[in-house]
Amino acid sequence: MKEHVTKLALIRILADGQFHSGEALGQQIGISRAAVSKHMKVIQEWGLEVHRVQGKGYRLAAGFDLLDEAQILDQTDCSSLSVIPVIDSTNQYMLDRIGQMPKGAVCLAEYQQAGRGRRGRQWLSPFGSNLYLSMYWRLDAGVAAAMGLSLVVGLAIAKTLRQIGAAEVKVKWPNDLYFQDKKLAGILVEMSGKAGDAAHLVIGMGLNLTMATTDTKVVGQPWSNLAEACDPMPERNQLAAALIAGMTETLQRYEEVGMAGFVDEWDQYDNFLNRPVKLLMGEKVVRGIARGINPQGALLLETEQGIVPYLGGEISLRKDD
Template identity: 75%
Template sequence: MKEHTTRLTLIRALADGAFHSGETLGQQLGISRAAISKHIKALQDWGLDIYRVQGKGYCLANELELLDCEKILAQVKCSHLSLIPVIDSTNQYLLDRVGQLPSGAVCLAEYQQAGRGRRGRQWLSPFGSNLYLSMYWRLDAGMAAAMGLSLVVGIAIADTLTSLGAQNIKLKWPNDLYYQDKKLAGILTEMTGQAGDAAHLVIGMGLNIAMSARDGDAIEQLWINLSDACENVPSRNVLAATLIERLQCILVEYEQVGLAGFVDRWNEYDNFLNRPVKLLIGERVVEGIARGIDKQGGLLLETEQGITPYIGGEISLRGC
């Protein structure tokens, strides 16, 4: 859309973190100062922290590093990389193109207008604050073989963040990354296909990097940024390239060994291992001690009746 083109050009002008007058910006974009003001308001609605000082102009609160395909592809081989700054959903973009793109195709965005999480929840996606990445993967072994894939993707992300300097990254069954008992990232795996045929998987992730408290007000759970877990946060282009490479490697490994080959690695990262939790399954609540996962990806919960695996539901610390 034309308005997106204008706003993206405006963002690039402001990305250096310096002041830019409305008059200068208007001249650069060929629009009036009033139109600049209108677009600035729209960018603030996208989650960008832009402020105005009389006599100096507009300025981003912090310098902004934009995603760049060339920088990413200089670090990793990718069968197909789409960078769409403003999108409804990176997952939906790939789902709409299943069969048209090669396995391993990736979609990145700066801002999602309709990002979604597990169980149809909205995924808050402010512009340039986080990392929104989806990968398409064709699994020839079929839909049944995809059981537990989100768990393996979680391991890949945790491995990546740890290798880049983050400390004490943890996993929450079945699809979240945690730091200090707060949500750092979420994973959404969606699948299409028919029984007896290959499974077409779209694996999406949203990683909090430097989201403002204001933007996080709408989140209904405790959350945290990578900047809190990592003393020197790598650039988002480095993060994207490293995640793409690690996902490619771990998905190939998953095809060879299945989930059984990752159980011990999951348990090493498990944020809730040997802790009292409650499992929510619809209206039902089961309390017990989390004992890791089994070879099918089920949560092992110890109660007075013994240890029982559960496939569905959500967990939280008991009392939370």
């Protein structure tokens, strides 16, 4: 973090969306104008759009609210909260600290240098454009009890987003949120634990807030952002607090009722319920009609052979045009 102190100080000043001269920025932070210019190049590499105008100085294309631990904790209870502006991966940070954190601990970041999605794929993580959140949860019932956890977390996030005004947000089996048939957020659940012991879970979420359309080539599929789904947009600290509360409440309920207690609720939010879909399993493609999920969290696909359950980490679901 020490190597980022100056860049973060510059971002805090520029977050107001106003012009600041290079000289004024340097004086505020105690560096030269040349050093300001050097740091600005890195800030742009982090995904922030910086405008430079002769005679006016620098400003961000749009001002934004920086994440703030105190503001978030004022709005929700959290057993342990860490806001780390620049990080390799919020999930990896939590995985490295299993056994040292209380249940419900959360890590938030402004920018991930090595964000990842399912199967180790890159997760695009520009500074301040999205919300990167990871939560630690311990399931005393063991590894088997974690089956379907990404589904209930998806429901928790969808319900929270609807409550703040994003009325059309839906879930997509097994780990995405959708808005108007486009990806809005992704969930990555990583687990450690032995058979017969408690399951230690790190639940990561990346939610697109205002990510620019120029980034689509990295995402690899149609996507949307919360600014399109929700008007007005909630303040970022308010949003983070609401998501922490929603996830915590849902995980506590999951411990009591299991996956079976969420099946009916899933149908209310399912983006592809009763629609033609295709399952991508390596080189194999299976087509059918999505008929919801079963009590184990398996996708139910109606094919010529009848309704078949599909469950596994190597399956991708897409609409079938």
